[in-house]
Amino acid sequence: MRKKRATAAAKAAGVDGMLIAHLPDVRYLCGFTGSNAVLAFAGGRATLFTDGRYTVQARVEAARTRVMIAKKPAVVAACEWLETAGVRRCGFDAAHTTVAGLEMMRKALSAKVRRGMFVAVGPLVARMREVKDVDEVKLIRAAALVGCDLFEGMLTYLEAGLTETEVAATLEYAARLAGAEGMSFDTIVASGERSALPHGRATGAKLPKQGFVTLDFGVILDGYCSDMTRTVHIGKALPSERDVYDSVLEAQEAAVAAVAPGVTAGEVDEAARSVLRRVKLDKYFSHSTGHGVGLEIHEGPRLAAKQTQVLEQGMVITIEPGVYMPGRFGLRIEDMVLVTANGGEVLTPSVKAWIEL
CATH class of the missing domain: 3.40.350.10 (Creatinase/prolidase N-terminal domain)
Structure with a gap:
């Protein structure tokens, strides 16, 4: 066919x-x-x-x-x-x-x-390839759920003093044990001031006693990729840090809610961006809201400002707004979302609520 x-x-x-x-x-x-x-x-x-x-x-x-x-x-x-x-x-x-x-x-x-x-x-x-069939959705869903399990396991492991590379290695080892063929991309572990780097791949930097840790990762199962991001806070957070997190979460959930067949990619992007604009954080959101996922980690459609491509039932996309303040901190929240006849179905249902370790 x-x-x-x-x-x-x-x-x-x-x-x-x-x-x-x-x-x-x-x-x-x-x-x-x-x-x-x-x-x-x-x-x-x-x-x-x-x-x-x-x-x-x-x-x-x-x-x-x-x-x-x-x-x-x-x-x-x-x-x-x-x-x-x-x-x-x-x-x-x-x-x-x-x-x-x-x-x-x-x-x-x-x-x-x-x-x-x-x-x-x-x-x-x-x-x-942008529109997935039933079998493809089944494979992607399985890969996404492995990612959720990995994140839940990391919550009992993360602590101040671990290096970012130790965290990445532990996550990737667990992924292999869970049956992953490999990682969808180089695992991102960005902590403290480095959390302000949107693509801060793991280094020898140590997790702080007080600060954000962003984990962005995905696994490959039967050729299909997953992709998710969660950000947690180690130690007691400042009220301003919690406020920014709540705003990013609101933006992310607004974009997920906007997903539906017939909606343009640009409209989904605007749903997230408008929330951050309202609280004057939009200037710190430096990338697009999302992208398609499948046999490759980055596929169409691209969810960005003024993108006119119309979403179709069967597409699998990411929704991943973030805020990055150089020299201070950054954070991102990302889900994989299936476009269905009834709207967007989140394929990465692990907790997004505020987590303070």
Whole structure:
């Protein structure tokens, strides 16, 4: 079904073939998970090109797709096959094709078809991937719940004096024990003044006796990512710190409440941003409100100011406003949210209320 949809999308884009080299797109369309693959479409047929390391794996994982084990670069073999199959306008995703890669593709063709063969058609498969099917939602939900369990476990572990790297290592070890294939991205542990860094990856800095600790992490299960952020406070907080936390939580919950099919990504962003604007904290919110999640940690849609893309049922997005005050502190609260017919369903239901350790 996915390959048929990709073929239809290529036809609508005005091409009679397609070359797909971005590995998450390849996996989405045929199930292959190896590190070297190109999927080529011609005349409604799809052929997977890879190398001899994956002879058995490819035929097992891509059982419903023709597999060719190439003795030359997979992309070269794929381009030669496309020409032989009669393709004369082949679509490709320019966002994931380097200049050198495009030149290799062209050189693989004979001179008579080289000119005009490759046509940039945009991220057709990536757009398909934005709306998740039932099976994908099941996998993402499972990954999200593992993340929630990890956070709950960290609450009994966090204490002043631990280094951020110790915290990250402990969380990642627990993730592996829970069955994770790996982390969705480098775990963020940012504490004290470093909590004002939106992407403050773990360092040797020690957790403070009094201050915020932000944990931003995700796991990969069966290829699908999770993503969540929680911020806790060690020691007695100042009233001003609690006030900022409450404002960020209100902004986050307002954005979650705004999620629904037919709502634009920009409207969800504004729901969060308007809360922080009202309390004069919007200038400290320095990034977009969220993004799609799936086989990649960052997918479409992008939830940011003035984004006009309309949310659709089946999309899985993050809602993650934050406030970052350089030299003082910062905090972020993030959930994964499924767009349903009835609004947004939070997939990361662990506690967001104020926590003081």
